[in-house]
Amino acid sequence: MKNRLTLIMIATVGLGLSFCATAQTKSTSLFNGKDLSGWHADVPEMDNNPAVKSPFIVRNGMLVSLGTPGGHLITDSVYQNYRLEVQYRFAGKPGNCGVLVHASTPRALYGMFPKSLEVQMMHENAGDFWCIVEDITVPDMEKRRGPKEQWGVDGDKKRRIINLTDKSEKPLGEWNTMVIECVGDAIKVWVNGDLVNYGTNCTTQKGQIALQAEGSEVEFKKVILTQIKALGS
Template sequence: MLLRCLLLTAFAMCPALTQAQEIGSFERPVVPTQTIELLNGKDLNGFYTWLTDGGHEDPRQVFTVQPDGTLRISGDGFGGLITRQSYSKYHLVMEYRWGTVTWAPRKEKARDGGLLLHAYGPDGGFGGTKDKPGPWMTSIEFQIIEGGVGDILVLQGLDEKGNRLEAACTAEVQKDRDGENCWKAGGDKQRFTKGRINWFGRDPDWKDTVGFRGKDDPDSPGQEWTRLDCYATGDSLTYLVNGTLVNRVTEVTPNRGKILLQTEGAEMFVRKFELRPLPEKLP
C-alpha cells in the first residue's frame, strides 16, 4: 500500500516538472572545492569526442595530447572534446594559442574555435536536425575566433525527439555602428535566446579572413599564448581575456552542464584547462 501511494504521488508530480528539471537538475554537477585539472598532461580520460563525420570516434586524431603535455586540436573537422562530468559554480582558466594550419571550408577564414559552457542534451544537438546531428550541444559559448575572442553565443539545440531545448541569458548591451549588440555595463538590458553578444570592443570592421586582428583586441597576436578566465556563478557568466573584462551575462539558463572544446577548422593548442573554486569577489 505504501509503495502504491508513493508511485501515485510520483506520477501526479510529473506534469509539474519545471524547465530547470528538464534541463538536467537531476544530474548533480561537480562544484570545485579545489583546483580540478581537466587536462592531466597524459591522456584524455576525462573526456569523450564528438565529430559530425565520426560520431564518438576520432580516427583522424583531431584531439591528441602532445609529448609536452599540451592538447593539440588539429581543426580537421567539426565537433568537440567534451567533459564526461557536468560542472557548476566554478572559475575556469584556459591558456591556448593558435597553430598555423587551417582547414576547408574555413581555410581562408578567421581562425575559429570556442568553449561551450553548461552544455547539455544530445551530442550533436545544435547545428543539425533530428535526423542529421550537428557538431555541438545546447550551451552558452565563450567564443574563440580571431577578432571576436570573448563574444557570447546562445546555442539552442534540439533534444532526441527534435524539440527545442532552452538556453538563454540576459545582457546589458549597446548597438555598435552596424547595429550589432555589444556588451556594455549599464547598457540596455536584453534577453537573448539565440544570437551573439559581441565583446565590448569588437572591431565593427571585422572580416572573416584568416589572420584578422582588430585594433583593440585583448587576445595575444599570432601564435602567442592567450589566457581566458570564465567565472560561472550559476546565475551569471563573466569573461576575461588576458585579464581584461570583456563580457558578462546574467539570468543564465542552463546554469550547469558539460564543457566542450570545439574543433572548427583551425589548429589550436591548449596548455592549461582547469576549474577552480569561485573567489569571494568577482571581477
C-alpha cells in the same frame, strides 16, 4: 568607446559584488598533459566512418584541437559554480574555436553543436557569447546583439553577443589566457586580464564543458577548474 567603458565599469562593479558573495575552493586540472582522460569526443563524421580520426590529440604535453573534422571534446563530468582558466594559442593560421559552458544535449544545433553557451575564441573576437539553444542577458543588449525581434537561440537567429572590448588578444603565436567564471546564472569572461564580457539570467546554471574543433588548429597548455562556493552555504 565611451559606452563600452561605461559597460566595463558596470561589469566591474558586478565582479566586486560577486567576490563578496563567493569563495574559491580547490583547483583541478582537467587536462593531465598525457592523455584525454575525463573527456570524450563527439565528432559526427566518426559515426559511420572508422577511418576518420579524432581531431583531438595530445602532442608535446599539450591538448590540441586539429580543427577538422568538426566536433567537440566534452568533459565526462558536469560542473556548476566554477572558474575555468584556459591557456591557448592558434598554432598556425588564425581561425576559429570556442569554449562551451553548461553543455548538455549533444548535437542540438545543426546536428553538431551541443546545447550550451559558447565563449568565443575566434581570432580577434575572443569573448563574444554565442547562444546555442541556451540564452543569456547582457547590458546594452540591442546594440550588441541586434534588433530584439531577431534574437533567438537556434537556426539563423541572432545568437551572437559581441564582447565589450577589442584588442585583448596577444599577437598570433603567443599564449592567451581566458578565464570564464560561472556562478549561479551569471557568466563573466576575461581575456589576458581584461574583462571582455558579462551576462546574467543564463537559462541554465550547470553542465559539461566542451572545446571545439571548428576549422583551425589550436593548442591548449592549461585547462584548470576552480570550484566556487557561495559564502554561508
